[in-house]
Amino acid sequence: MFRLARITIFLAVILLFMLPLVFGQVHKAVSGAGWQWPAHTDGITYIPVCWENPTGWATETNLVKNKIASTWQSVANVNFYGWGACNAASKGIRIxxxxxxxxxxxxxxxxxxxxxMELNFTFKNFSPGCxxxxxxxxCITTVALHEFGHALGLIHEQDRADSTCKTEQSTSSGGLLLTAYDPDSVMNYCNPRWINDGVLSALDIVGIQKLYGARRAASPGRVTVVDSxxxxxxxxxxxxxxEFGSNKIRRDFALNTTTKSVRQSWTFGGSGKYCYKLWSNTLYTNGKYYEGYGEGCWTLEAGKNYTVEIQFNKGTGQKAFDIVLVAPRS
Ligand SMILES: [Zn+2]
Structure with missing residues (x-):
């Protein structure tokens, strides 16, 4: 790898080859520059991924997707998305x-x-040890971890000029060094643990965060509803x-002449669409009793706190009230 991001124009598609410890060494790497994918205006780098020939490989393609989500994507501000079948016009990473x-x-x-990108799922010809x-x-997930390092713009760590491991080196090239030399990198052929046993090293994380930024924890938001x-x-x-949210958490508002107002709150994770339902029973001094029902959805942004008012309209269905939660205000 190289942890390299360089400003020169890339002239040719350079494929970096791997699995030296399993298959012997082939060093075609290097002298290519890795270059990170551009970030969206929200600061996140979105990279589409598709499979050229996914039919029959549901289990394996899911393994890869989950591995990448739990490694590179979990530490850097990168979102790989799509993961369906490619078509002729597909952009991004085509596997x-x-x-x-x-x-x-x-x-x-x-x-x-x-x-x-080419990934081996069978190992019938190549790397029969897998x-x-x-x-x-x-083997599938470990190799994918390394190859997605390349796809993110990293090249082989052992090829750095300051590499302490010369035995695996191919032509050394310049580039942007993101961290100190890392013998534990998943991009280092000299790592005695093959692809670091499929685990990002501490400096792999530092390096990829330099290129894409550290992943921000999804900041929770809150919806507060008051009934008086x-x-x-x-x-x-x-x-x-x-009832609110995908996990349908229910909360009660029990009001009477002693408890005249009740406030309830729900937290939610990331930005997105959230739906609610609510049911009401109300008793009046004249002894009349009414039921109401309402449901709806809102698009909420992560990290914001919303307050919501309950509004009772005259019912159009069998209930006396149609309950509307007026659009939440942050
Ligand atoms: Zn490689």
Whole structure:
């Protein structure tokens, strides 16, 4: 790898080859520059991923997707998305499943390249040591970890000029060094643990965060709803149940002439669409009893606190009230 991001124009697609410890050494790497993919205006780098030939590989493609989500994507401000079948116009990282030495293009230069990455799922021809069913899944995910390092713009660590491991070096090239030399990198052929046992090293994390920024924790938001007894209109008792969010958490509002107002809050994770339902029973001083129902959805932003008012409209269905939660205000 190289942890390299360089300003020169990339002239050719350079495929970096790997798995030296399993398959012997092939060093085609280096002298290519890795270059990170551009960030969106929200600061996050979105990279589409698709499979050229996914049919029949549901288990394996999911293994790869989950591995990348739990490694590179969990530490850097990068979102890989899509992961469906490629079409002729697909952009981003296009992965061919093929029984060969796994390899990948580098960073943004592979954007939209047909077969821009090749991953081996069978190991029938190449790396038969990974063929056994008890080894195959970890071989698939471990190799994918390395190849996605290339896809993010990293090249081989052992090829740095200051590498202390010369035995695995191919032509050394310049570039942007993101960290001190890292013998534990998943991008280092000299690491005695093959691809660092499929775990990012501490400096792998520092390096990728320099290129893309550290992943921000999803800041929780909160929705607060207040229900107050309308004594002026003759309400003496009210019970509301409200359900909110994908996990459908229910909270109660139990009001009477002693407890005239109740406030309930729900937290939510990231930005997105959240839905609610609520049911009400209300008793009036004249002994009349009414039921109400309402439901709806809001688009909420992470990290914001919203307050919401409950509004009762005359019912159009079998309930006396149609309950509307007026749009939340942050
Ligand atoms: Zn490599």
């Amino acid at each position: 061919l499943i093929t029984d060969t030495r796994s390899n990948s293009g580098i960073g943004k230069f592979m954007d939209g390249s047909k077969n821009g 063929q056994a069913e008890n080894r195959r899944p970890s 007894l309308n004594i002026a209109s003759g309400q003496t008792w009210e019970h509301i149940i409200m």
